[in-house]
Amino acid sequence: MSGTSQPDQLPPIHSFLTTRPQTTLSRLYARPSACLAVFRLLDDVARQIVMSLLWLDSKTGVDLTAWVSPSETARKHYTAAVLGLVRLHIAKEGSGRILILPAFQAGLRRALTGGGEHRSFGVPYLTAGGKDQMTTEQLDDYALERWESILHFMVSSGSSIGRVPPPSNAVIYLLRRSGLMASIGGERNPDSRITSQGFQFLLEDSHTQLWDLLLQYLAMSEDQGRDLVEVIGFLFMLGSMQLGQEYSTENLSDTQKVMLQDFLDYGLIYRRDPEDHTRFYPTRLATTLTSTSSLAFTSSKHEKAASSEGFIILETNYRLYAYTENPLQIAVLNLFITLHSRFENLVVGRLTRESIKGALANGITADQIISYLTVHAHPMMHKNNPILPVTVQDQIRLWELENNRLQSDNGYLYEDFNSQGDFDLVLSYAKQLDVVLWESREKRKMFVREDGHENVREFIRRRAEAS
Amino acid sequence: MSLPAHISLILDLTPVPWAALSRASPPLALRSFLAQALVFLHAHLALRNENSVSVFGALPGRSVGLYPPVSRGSRDRGAEEGADENTFHVFQQVDEGLMRRVEEEVAGLEEVEEDAPPALVGALTKSLCYINRLANPPPPLNPTDAPPPAPHARIVLFSVSPDASVAYIPFMNCIFSAQKLKVPIDVCKIDDSEVIFLHQASDLTGGAFVHVDQREALLQYLSMCFLSETETRKTLAVPTQDKVDFRAACFCHKEIVDIGYVCSVCLSIFCKPVAQCSTCHTNFSPDTLVRFGGVGMNGHGASNGTTA
Incomplete structure (x- = not known):
């Protein structure tokens, strides 16, 4: 760009x-x-x-x-x-x-x-009686469940334990392709773990997440030789559809029918009868594609969605209280805190060196953890300035620094100088260029950074020719 | 991220000026005007998913809400019956709802009321009430929810009739409420009559004022001048009136005055010096009255029986 x-x-x-x-x-x-x-x-x-x-x-x-x-x-x-x-x-x-x-x-x-x-705004499916229409709440529940199952799969690092069924293989393939998850071991291995990019993805709001994933989908469709106009056109058609209205597939091309199947996995559309391929409902995930603000679900399980507003209280003693019962949020927290106890609407845990180290090992950075905690801080925390206790923030960063105690530089080792004079001459030249990383007069050895190697070698060659 | 926007349209639906306009050159029939106004509403709704509209009509002697429909249940059903694959469903709802109501109201007009001035103030008040309700939504059922952000609202007023100076005081009150609600009033003047109050309305609330010279290009005027949102106006300017007529109407005879006499207590305006303010009943000192040269006894306030 x-x-x-x-x-x-x-x-x-x-x-x-x-x-x-x-x-x-x-x-x-x-x-x-x-x-x-x-x-x-x-x-x-x-x-x-x-x-x-x-x-x-x-x-x-x-x-x-x-x-x-x-x-x-x-x-x-x-x-x-x-x-x-x-x-x-x-x-x-x-x-x-x-x-x-x-x-x-x-x-x-x-x-x-x-x-x-x-006919680019979708052909409505006209039901005879119009009696058993899906309500928007039902559609929201469905879409939310689908979407959270994907996110939950990501945080649980592919093991998909618990109540949430794992997403389909197509979704897992897309997640790996987009680099949000990486497979452990070989390409054939079904187990995946979340990457740093994937954690960044979790921090975004669902609207951005959806578009991130759909862009990957577009790129994938292009690689598979599908007509991009058909694919994007269909996405935008979904975006202009009406929530709670059932649409017919009669006007769709074959490519678009394949996409319909894929979008079923993402929760963008819903089929009441899984066997009936002639009609579908768009969900809120689909109909708000072209809106600029984040999703507002009117779900009956509303508290699940609403608690994304801010639920974390972090104390200076590294203790963390999260007012949530959303398994997804608990799973995200579990990535970097040690959970102690869980209550009806509250989980209590502690940031420890081990838990942070575990997260860092998964490729999650300290800044990402801090920004997650800040974004989801409980309204009561907003009274503090800064929102998170400084000591905790510093400590998380320090733990990250522990990983970086070694700093590696590429370079060349010069040794076997004929005389001390030669060595001193080359050393002083290299020092002028400020490329010496280490030197030892006694051993007549020095280590020169990669970018200085050309110059130093040239200098020695010229000296050798002159003498 | 910018907030959703709400447009409240106020249509002057008085039959007499519209009949005149459809014969004028260039002509503008009510039907073609409504079609262009609908495209304008579509354009506004197209700007953002969360954008909303409301439409109020000023008929002779009364004002009506045209959109959104009062009974919500019937609208939902109606929209689903005839869903059309070639039209964006949101547009379709507005089209059907609005046209049906306008036809109902215009058909229901009676001969006798056609001469009364349009109830612009009524429509404006209804519109402001609606906007106020949008800005203060009822508390959500779930108290942990943050209430949805209030939209940036503005009023677009289409005027085809001259000022009705009788309604000066309520009209000014509307302007002040709009100011307080931070709602700009954009005025689109379609015919050629003088409207000094509407000048003041757009000027005081920071709205645009456009007199449509070429009526055949109405839609262009609408999408260029009235579509831009409050935030966008900081970048792309909208036309305002450079000369604003700030004359007021007197409280006693509702006439527009060049020089008026103002009550020192309540700021009521009178066209002649009076002995007692008709609004707050303050007695003015006789000396002042003599200095103004007015007798004050033959005026409006004389009936109060003050002796000079």
Whole structure:
């Protein structure tokens, strides 16, 4: 990603799209639902630019700079937004004039006015009586259970003990492929463990997590030779569907039917009758794909989801109280604390040298642990400044440093100098270059860093030729 | 992350000016106006998943809520019946709900009320109440939940009729409540009549004021000037009125005055010097009245029986 735009403002799917050729994107923009989804994931200013130009039929483009507020930040923001649009092939810019490209313009216009025969918003499945529809709560429960089973599988490092059934092999394959989990031993070994990247993944909110995984899915689909337009188009179609409405698969391509099967594993869709392949429900995971905020489940098991708000109290004596009964959160905590006792809504544990060491050995960093504890700190902890006790933070970092007591450098050992004079000469030259890591006058040996090796060797050769 | 936005649309649905507009050049029939307003609402809803809209109508003599529908149950069913694979389901809900209500209300208009001025104040008040309710949601059932963030709300007012100076005081009260709620009032003036109160409304609340010169390009005006959210406006500016007419209407005859007389206690405005304030019943000193040259006895306050 180029540094001129604000990378954190470009959602991951857009950075993915910008790397695709223009023809792919033009084909994608032929679907109004895709245009709408791409548009939604733009940032505020870019959206307004698109909207301002959408209904103009100018062939040369329009100069919007007069509308930009005369402040430095506003101008920067504007330029970044325009650049983002150009890179997504939504607009093109020439000498300050911006023009929305016809493919996107037509698609978004169609999406906003409705009508047409593109069927890109999903074909609803019309039930005769409409009596036994799934409620949104049921769908939420299902999606949440599916999603947490994936996360739980990750934290329990593949052993999947307890109540949660393990996810399907396709999901495990994707997790390994994306580097979130690594297999222990050989590729064939079914046991996996969480990686540092995987732990970072757990710290993110579920919306980001979902997109992370879906991007991996897109990359995987591409490797398998599927048509990317079909795949992304289907994702965006799911994103524009209505929660609680059942949809028919009659209009889907074969690729999309395969995807449907995959998404069943992720909890993006639900089939009431597993054998009936003609209809499906999108879950909240799917319908909020194009929203910018995190998921809000209206689950009946609501306290499970809600307790992600902040439940950890950490004392200066390394004791940790977590007000949760969510097995996933307990499993995450179990990665780096020693649990002592568990109550109805509370687990008590202690940060110990051993528990932290265990986490570090799994590739989890001290910063990740501290940031997890900070993000999930109980509201009462927010009275403190800083939120976590400094002593504990320092100690976690110190434990991490213990692992790094040895520092390794690559280099070359010089020995067997003919005379002390030669040695001194070379040594002083190498010291001028500041590349000596270790020297011993008595043994006439010195160790030179890798990057200084060329110079020192050249120096010795020149000396040898001269004499 | 930016907060969700809420737009409250206020439509002036008085038949007489709309009949005039559909014959004017360039013409703008109510039906084509509503179609463009709907696309505008679609565009707003397209901006973000959490965005919401409400629509209020000002009819002659009364105001009505047009969207969202009052009975929630019927809407849910209705939307599911005719789900369409070619239209985003959110848009469809708004389209159907709004058009049905507008048709009902316009069809239900009676001859006698058509001459009354539009109840703009009523619509504005309803809209502000709705926004206030959004900003203060009922406490969630589960007390550990954080309440959902209140949306950034703003009002977009479409005006086709001239000011009704009778409603000056309640109108100003609306503006002040909007200020307090931090709700900008954007005004889109479609016909050519003078509206100094609406100028003041947009100016005092920090909203945009646009007079649509080319009515055939209404949608362009809407998406360029009225769609941008409060945050976006810091980057891409919206047009405001550079000359604002700050004249007020007097409390006694509801006429717009160039020079008024203001009660020193309650700031009521009068077009002539009076002996006693009609609002707070303060008696003014006779000397002052003499200095202003007004007798004050033949005015509004004279009926109170003060002797000069």
